[in-house]
Amino acid sequence: MQKLLAAFAVIPLALSFARAAETGFTFKDTPGQYLDVLYNGKIVARYMDGHDLSTPDKHTETFKPYLHVFDAQGTAPITKGPGGLFPHHRGLFIGYDAVTVGGQSYDRWHMKGGDQIHEKFTAQKAGADSATFTSQVRWTQDGDKGAVLEEERTFTFLPPPAPGYLLVDMSSKLKAVAGETQLAGTVEHAGIHLRPSDDITRDATVYVFPKKNANAHKDKDYPWMGESFTLNGKRYSVVYFNAPTNPKQSAISAYRDYGRFGIFFKTTIPEGKDVTLRCRILVAEGEMPPAEVIEKIYNAFAGTSDPVPELTVKKGESMAANPAQKPAAKEATPAATP
Numbered sequence: 001m002q003k004l005l006a007a008f009a010v011i012p013l014a015l016s017f018a019r020a021a022e023t024g025f026t027f028k029d030t031p032g033q034y035l036d037v038l039y040n041g042k043i044v045a046r047y048m049d050g051h052d053l054s055t056p057d058k059h060t061e062t063f064k065p066y067l068h069v070f071d072a073q074g075t076a077p078i079t080k081g082p083g084g085l086f087p088h089h090r091g092l093f094i095g096y097d098a099v100t101v102g103g104q105s106y107d108r109w110h111m112k113g114g115d116q117i118h119e120k121f122t123a124q125k126a127g128a129d130s131a132t133f134t135s136q137v138r139w140t141q142d143g144d145k146g147a148v149l150e151e152e153r154t155f156t157f158l159p160p161p162a163p164g165y166l167l168v169d170m171s172s173k174l175k176a177v178a179g180e181t182q183l184a185g186t187v188e189h190a191g192i193h194l195r196p197s198d199d200i201t202r203d204a205t206v207y208v209f210p211k212k213n214a215n216a217h218k219d220k221d222y223p224w225m226g227e228s229f230t231l232n233g234k235r236y237s238v239v240y241f242n243a244p245t246n247p248k249q250s251a252i253s254a255y256r257d258y259g260r261f262g263i264f265f266k267t268t269i270p271e272g273k274d275v276t277l278r279c280r281i282l283v284a285e286g287e288m289p290p291a292e293v294i295e296k297i298y299n300a301f302a303g304t305s306d307p308v309p310e311l312t313v314k315k316g317e318s319m320a321a322n323p324a325q326k327p328a329a330k331e332a333t334p335a336a337t338p
Contacts, residue, residue, distance in 0.1 A: 025131035025157055027124060034068075035121070037131055037157055042074030044166045047155065048081070048091070049118035049135060064108075064116040065137060066093040067155060069194075071234075072165040072285050077197065078231055084198030089260050092281060094172050097189035099139065099148055101181040106141060106148050109189045113142035122152070132156040141178070150175045161297060166283040169301075173276045176269040183267050183275075187251040192279050193262025194238060196229050202257040204230040205316030208288050209254070210295075214312035216252045223306065224298050225254045226288050227261050237288045243278035244302045257316030 022041030029035050037045040046068040052058040061082045068077040068091045079091040088095070088110050095109035095116075106114055116139050123134040132154060139149035152173040160167040170192065174183070184190070208226040209216060216225070221242065228237040240261065242250070247267040254261040269275050280301045282289075295308045 024128035025126040027126050027131065027133070035133065037126075037133075037155075038074070039131075039157065039159075039166075042072075043070045044074065044157070045069055045155070045168060046077065047133070047135065051115065051117045060087070063111045064088070064090065064093060064095065065118040065135060065153070066091040067168075067170070069166060069238075069281075069283055071236075078236055078283075080195045080198050085258060086195075086260070089193070089195035092168075092170060092192070092194045094151075094153070094170075094192045094277070095190065096183050096185050098185035099181060099183060101148055101176070101179045104141075106139075108139050108148075109185065114140040114144060114148075116140075116151075123154075130156060130158055139174075146178065148178050149181065150177050160282065160284075161293070163286065163289055163293075164282045164284040167280070167297075169278065169280045171276060171278045173274050174269060175274040176271050179271045181269045181271075183265070183269070185264070187253045187264040190266075191250070191253075191262050191264035192277060193253070193260055194240065194281065196227075196236070196238075196259035197231050198258075199231060200259050201230040202259075202316065202318075205257045205259055206288075207254050207261070207314050207316065209312045209314070210291070210309040211312060212310040214314075216254045216314075219252055220249050222252055222254075222263075223302065224294060225252065225261070226294065227254065227259065228288050229259050235286050237284045237286065239282040239289070239294055239297070241280035241282070241298050241301050243280070244304070246277055246279075247275075255314070255317045257318055259316070 026038045027035060033050045035047045036043050049065045050062040052062045069079045071078050080089055097107045097109035099106040099108050108116060116137050119136045119138055121133055122136050125132050134152055134154040137151040137153050138147045141148050154171040156169040158167045206228045210224055224239055224241045226237060226239040242263055247265045251264045265277050267275050282297060291308050291311055299305055
């Protein structure tokens with residue numbers, strides 16, 4: 001009888017340990033493919049870090065690392081992977097169609113001629129209140145004839161404030177290793193961007209800007225901007241926070257009905273030096289959180305005390321809606337634009 005009672009006494013203790021293991025942030029690594037980030041036992045994000053040259057298709061699938069954002073249930077990504085419209089758009093990613101050094105320009109947005117290669121994780125730490133990891137990424141010259149940039153890409157996950165279910169900071173530290181390097185290109189093809197799933201309902205995409213009479217085609221340096229979209233009948237909202245330490249006069253791309261949005265940070269990196277680009281992403285189910293909530297998160301991120309702004313809300317545009325934003329001739333086909 002005593003043995004039986006002792007056995008039953010262990011059960012609540014075991015359940016307690018199981019619950020404790022599911023509290024806070026944890027990692028689950030599938031080496032050579034992806035790293036999952038879990039919060040309270042659910043997958044909130046998946047860093048796609050594979051690089052597979054075994055076949056042309058596998059290479060295309062893995063020519064750049066990126067972060068998938070999952071739904072609130074932790075069952076599937078709500079961001080885009082390989083294939084679909086503009087196959088180079090993937091999750092939360094960084095790229096430039098004009099990385100120029102020594103008179104040579106490299107396209108590391110469409111990944112023409114070279115890759116971004118995850119080499120290793122240099123840091124991983126997860127606990128009750130946060131999780132962070134750093135991926136060492138090599139941006140190759142054409143034909144992988146050496147590196148044009150060395151990157152430390154760091155993601156930091158924090159407990160999300162309501163009504164969000166994911167709050168993540170992305171930091172990209174880019175070092176010029178082949179000479180003075182210019183990060184340039186166009187707003188549609190450069191910077192840090194997020195692309196929702198290819199299956200969103202395009203005519204339901206809406207953008208929110210922290211400015212009266214905002215015009216994302218002309219305005220610069222928004223402190224934050226938001227997008228709401230519908231996927232499989234469910235509404236999601238994403239807020240993109242722009243760090244005040246980022247290069248100024250940065251152009252905005254936040255109007256496409258298919259959902260890709262982000263900021264183009266143009267800058268020059270002296271040889272042997274580096275620049276760090278940063279943003280914060282909040283993801284919530286449902287419609288856009290109130291401006292008061294968003295501004296509070298921005299002020300905490302930026303170390304500011306800005307007042308709640310007036311807002312502009314606009315529906316997403318098709319690419320044909322704004323003739324001034326037509327793609328360049330070399331990218332006239334849908335598979336290569338933007």
